[in-house]
Amino acid sequence: MFDSLKEKLGSFRKDAEEAAEENAEELDPEDADVADGEVVDAADVDGDETAAGGEATDDVTASTDAATAVDDADTVDADTGTSDADAVGATDAETVDADAADASAAAVDADADDDDTDDDESSKSTGFARKAKSLATGKFVIEEEDLEGPLQELEIALLSSDVEMGVAQQILDNIREDLVGETRKFTESTGSVVEEALRNALYDVISVGQFDFEQRVAEADKPLVIIFTGVNGVGKTTSIAKMARYFEERGMSSVLANGDTYRAGANEQIREHANALGKKLIAHEQGGDPAAVIYDAVEYANANDVDVVLGDTAGRLHTNEGLMDQLEKIGRVVGPDMTLFVDEAVAGQDAVQRAKQFNDAAEIDGAILTKADADSNGGAAISVAHVTGKPILFLGVGQGYDHLERFDPDRMVDRLLDDDE
Numbered sequence: 001m002f003d004s005l006k007e008k009l010g011s012f013r014k015d016a017e018e019a020a021e022e023n024a025e026e027l028d029p030e031d032a033d034v035a036d037g038e039v040v041d042a043a044d045v046d047g048d049e050t051a052a053g054g055e056a057t058d059d060v061t062a063s064t065d066a067a068t069a070v071d072d073a074d075t076v077d078a079d080t081g082t083s084d085a086d087a088v089g090a091t092d093a094e095t096v097d098a099d100a101a102d103a104s105a106a107a108v109d110a111d112a113d114d115d116d117t118d119d120d121e122s123s124k125s126t127g128f129a130r131k132a133k134s135l136a137t138g139k140f141v142i143e144e145e146d147l148e149g150p151l152q153e154l155e156i157a158l159l160s161s162d163v164e165m166g167v168a169q170q171i172l173d174n175i176r177e178d179l180v181g182e183t184r185k186f187t188e189s190t191g192s193v194v195e196e197a198l199r200n201a202l203y204d205v206i207s208v209g210q211f212d213f214e215q216r217v218a219e220a221d222k223p224l225v226i227i228f229t230g231v232n233g234v235g236k237t238t239s240i241a242k243m244a245r246y247f248e249e250r251g252m253s254s255v256l257a258n259g260d261t262y263r264a265g266a267n268e269q270i271r272e273h274a275n276a277l278g279k280k281l282i283a284h285e286q287g288g289d290p291a292a293v294i295y296d297a298v299e300y301a302n303a304n305d306v307d308v309v310l311g312d313t314a315g316r317l318h319t320n321e322g323l324m325d326q327l328e329k330i331g332r333v334v335g336p337d338m339t340l341f342v343d344e345a346v347a348g349q350d351a352v353q354r355a356k357q358f359n360d361a362a363e364i365d366g367a368i369l370t371k372a373d374a375d376s377n378g379g380a381a382i383s384v385a386h387v388t389g390k391p392i393l394f395l396g397v398g399q400g401y402d403h404l405e406r407f408d409p410d411r412m413v414d415r416l417l418d419d420d421e
């Protein structure tokens, strides 16, 4: 699933990491760790600094001790007149004092350099000053120019995977915002920094509009009425059957209603599923009123204590006024709890555009993307929520009734980025 996109995202990660590490290499080509492209552990950097500081402190302490010793020795000297040991002690003390003074001077210099760098930052447009400072502070900054190439590649990769243009742009903006110019410690490997930015960028667009489906179901008055819309042949009827199984597994009964009174053969098709699942089907003659079918199904559910009504509709585009009228009438007559848009992941951009059109015509509550198992691109799965503002709630992952998966944005991102998914 989504293998092609996964591969492209992997390439971006690699390119961006390499670009960032080249930057680190520029910081200190002689540093073996950095030159190798490995990231210097901040603990080492900090540790060295602390060690240096520690020595300076020791020196000062030694100096104080030595001075005390000299004082004592002077006293002794006055008393005894023996001076060799005192002279040595005094010399040591002076040396230590001098070291301490040097260390302090160096520390002051370093502070002064730091301030200079801060002052210069606004005036120096090149990243050099920051890079130099990065080395001194054990931190690094990813410059926009470091990412330019990889981001361009990523844009092409996303578009060629059927990610909608605005969504691709949003992902790039998120990554830029997350990565560029932020000062980071060397403890964060560039690999994890890039991966986290990509993860957040994807999650941000994929998770739009998510709500707790189970909670909404639990809180709704029974029967819960769900209407399914979408064009013909994308797996709408199969998804209704899968939802019947989904509710059954959660201890909830359901009745199927064929509101697709438009298409010849629609009754037979959904009846096959109803029979296979042992569910009641409410259907009228071809050409009947879809709202009347759903109404009858709700009546049946009320009379028989059925928890959920799953209503199919004819799959016509909103450009056909019939769709609007149909859904509007169902809304008026039955007042469904949810309207779910169904389309196939493999349709890519077409599915994204249809989701937008259906949502514009008659507001949907969420989407089911079918045939995700056969989709290598993942563009629709990434784009639908961001484009419509409504969440993807389920993925169809095969032809069996159990092949329905609750859509989880975290899992989706894991699928796209983790090697073992």
Ligand SMILES: Nc1nc2c(ncn2[C@@H]2O[C@H](COP(=O)(O)OP(=O)(O)OP(=O)(O)O)[C@@H](O)[C@H]2O)c(=O)[nH]1
Pocket: 231, 232, 233, 234, 235, 236, 237, 238, 239, 269, 315, 370, 371, 372, 373, 374, 395, 396, 397, 398, 399, 403
């Ligand atoms: N691989 C795969 N096939 C699916 C999935 N969902 C549905 N299908 C298949 O897609 C085909 C069309 O499914 P239907 O449920 O008949 O499509 P529909 O949208 O109801 O079509 P109409 O009834 O003509 O509107 C069938 O062969 C299904 O088995 C899925 O998640 N994965």
